[in-house]
Amino acid sequence: MSSSRSAVSEIELREVHKAFRVDGRLLTALGGLCLRAREGEFVVLIGPSGCGKSTLLNIICGLMEPDSGDVLFDGRLVRDRIGLVGYMLQKDLLLPWRKVLDNVILGPEISGMDSGAARQEAQSLLPLFGLEGFEESYPTTLSGGMRQRAALLRTFLCHRQAMLLDEPFGALDALTRRQLQQWLLEVWHRFQQTIIFVTHDVDEAIYLADRVYVMSPRPGVIKLELDIPLARPRRPEMITSGEFGALKRELLSALGSP
Amino acid sequence: MESGELDRSSDRERGSASAGGHLYSLLKQGLRLARQYAPPLLLIVLLLSVWQLTTWLLKVPKWLLPSPWQIVVAGAEARELLGPHTWQTLKETWVGLGLAVVVGLGLALVIDLSPLLRRTVYPLLVASQTVPILALAPLLIIWFGYGILPKVIVVALVCFFPIVVSTADGLRMADPDLIALLRAMGANRRQVFLKIRVPGALPSFFSGFKIAITYSVVGAVIGEWVGASRGLGIFMIRSSKNFLTDRVFAAIAVTSLLSIVMFAAVMLLERAVLPWYYARREEVWEEV
Ligand SMILES: Nc1ncnc2c1ncn2[C@@H]1O[C@H](COP(=O)(O)OP(=O)(O)O)[C@@H](O)[C@H]1O
Numbered sequence A: 001m002s003s004s005r006s007a008v009s010e011i012e013l014r015e016v017h018k019a020f021r022v023d024g025r026l027l028t029a030l031g032g033l034c035l036r037a038r039e040g041e042f043v044v045l046i047g048p049s050g051c052g053k054s055t056l057l058n059i060i061c062g063l064m065e066p067d068s069g070d071v072l073f074d075g076r077l078v079r080d081r082i083g084l085v086g087y088m089l090q091k092d093l094l095l096p097w098r099k100v101l102d103n104v105i106l107g108p109e110i111s112g113m114d115s116g117a118a119r120q121e122a123q124s125l126l127p128l129f130g131l132e133g134f135e136e137s138y139p140t141t142l143s144g145g146m147r148q149r150a151a152l153l154r155t156f157l158c159h160r161q162a163m164l165l166d167e168p169f170g171a172l173d174a175l176t177r178r179q180l181q182q183w184l185l186e187v188w189h190r191f192q193q194t195i196i197f198v199t200h201d202v203d204e205a206i207y208l209a210d211r212v213y214v215m216s217p218r219p220g221v222i223k224l225e226l227d228i229p230l231a232r233p234r235r236p237e238m239i240t241s242g243e244f245g246a247l248k249r250e251l252l253s254a255l256g257s258p
Numbered sequence B: 001m002e003s004g005e006l007d008r009s010s011d012r013e014r015g016s017a018s019a020g021g022h023l024y025s026l027l028k029q030g031l032r033l034a035r036q037y038a039p040p041l042l043l044i045v046l047l048l049s050v051w052q053l054t055t056w057l058l059k060v061p062k063w064l065l066p067s068p069w070q071i072v073v074a075g076a077e078a079r080e081l082l083g084p085h086t087w088q089t090l091k092e093t094w095v096g097l098g099l100a101v102v103v104g105l106g107l108a109l110v111i112d113l114s115p116l117l118r119r120t121v122y123p124l125l126v127a128s129q130t131v132p133i134l135a136l137a138p139l140l141i142i143w144f145g146y147g148i149l150p151k152v153i154v155v156a157l158v159c160f161f162p163i164v165v166s167t168a169d170g171l172r173m174a175d176p177d178l179i180a181l182l183r184a185m186g187a188n189r190r191q192v193f194l195k196i197r198v199p200g201a202l203p204s205f206f207s208g209f210k211i212a213i214t215y216s217v218v219g220a221v222i223g224e225w226v227g228a229s230r231g232l233g234i235f236m237i238r239s240s241k242n243f244l245t246d247r248v249f250a251a252i253a254v255t256s257l258l259s260i261v262m263f264a265a266v267m268l269l270e271r272a273v274l275p276w277y278y279a280r281r282e283e284v285w286e287e288v
């Protein structure tokens, strides 16, 4: 899994600005945003809806260019960033015409890797992603949680050392969400990627993160950078601890203040 | 025999349980088919009965309006004649449909290439459908003679349009987020086209193709009306001139039957090619 992995493991944004032209008006989505994710770090980005989180991820992965400001990979300006980091968009976006196994090997297939080897690897990871026995199923027949895990496995199999996850659990019920958080932490612990995870759920942010960035409403800038000193591995009962509560208060007040 | 009965009595036994399950699912499927097809079949039978009764009670002459049964008899008596005519019409239909698919898909791709091409070509396509086929057919005969070609062109002309429109729409409606995902994975234009847009457009293509099928046989018949030596169209014209109305109706029945059978065949093909399109949650639940 590690040999063919794209090596980018540190991401840094410096003073990133981005505006969109909507009906002739200029709409500033990002207003000089700075952010950093170190190697193997789990960074969570939290902010109100519409503050530019998805735009930020689009810029990092190279789907968009900032109007000004720099995106650095491992400390260097990279001209063509596309394809260098893994990206999981807000929707699961499984291809409805492909069975689960064919869906998750999309990344290796696009980079022209041997599909036999990719299949074998995918097959070996299916149990970890809770998809064993469903490799021949079409996505429409899966539950929401399973679809999300399949989308995550597909992102994993792209073999990028850094991954951007845009509200991956946003559409799930609370219970499934808890399970998948726990499970994502286990997977991350095992493969040690750099993760930038977007959410608008405060509990989720604290529970997962090494560090949380709080974004302001549009135009998005970083209002607060908060280290989460909770011990790893994280346990569900930590959510009720006083330390967790204090962190939550701090995040909520940053989110709530104008 | 004995062991068979033993098997049946202990339905915990694996083999018998799955055989029972199989039988059950077959039964269920049969019931579902019956529920689906019984109402239209009953309606058809009802209408035919009314027709049969009316012509019989009012003693309508055969040359004016034959009864369904008279039509069946006429068709059976003329089968030696109907066979070659039907085969000719089928050939024209299939070649014409094939041409329509090739041209339709080609034009859909051209339209899809750029908005400018779309704006340029689309109005011409629509205009092509406003040309009255009955006026065009004689010209085609002047240009291409009495052979199969003018009929094939008529069929292709009425059939390519639904294929172009629906396929082009299918290609255009690809989810932009899916395309973004593939681009983020480093996919090039060709990969996006082949892995997202083409498979995504297939159901639309089939919708257009099914509409085309329903036009195709009639298209061939109309092509033959204007001038042909063989085909259901010319058979209808000749029968009609000789007041063999029952034969006209027999030919009409064959025409409908051909359309229906071809439509059903394409539906089956669609299910085979697009299993994902029909894979829905409830089907999985039913299997459990
Ligand atoms: N491609 C685009 N064109 C125009 N406006 C856009 C585009 N993408 C995003 N926006 C606008 O930018 C703002 C931020 O969007 P987004 O990054 O999706 O927010 P978030 O993910 O935090 O909810 C929104 O007001 C949205 O309408």
Ligand SMILES: [Mg+2]
Pocket (backbone or CB within 6 Å): A053, A054, A055, A090, A166
């Ligand atoms: Mg978003």
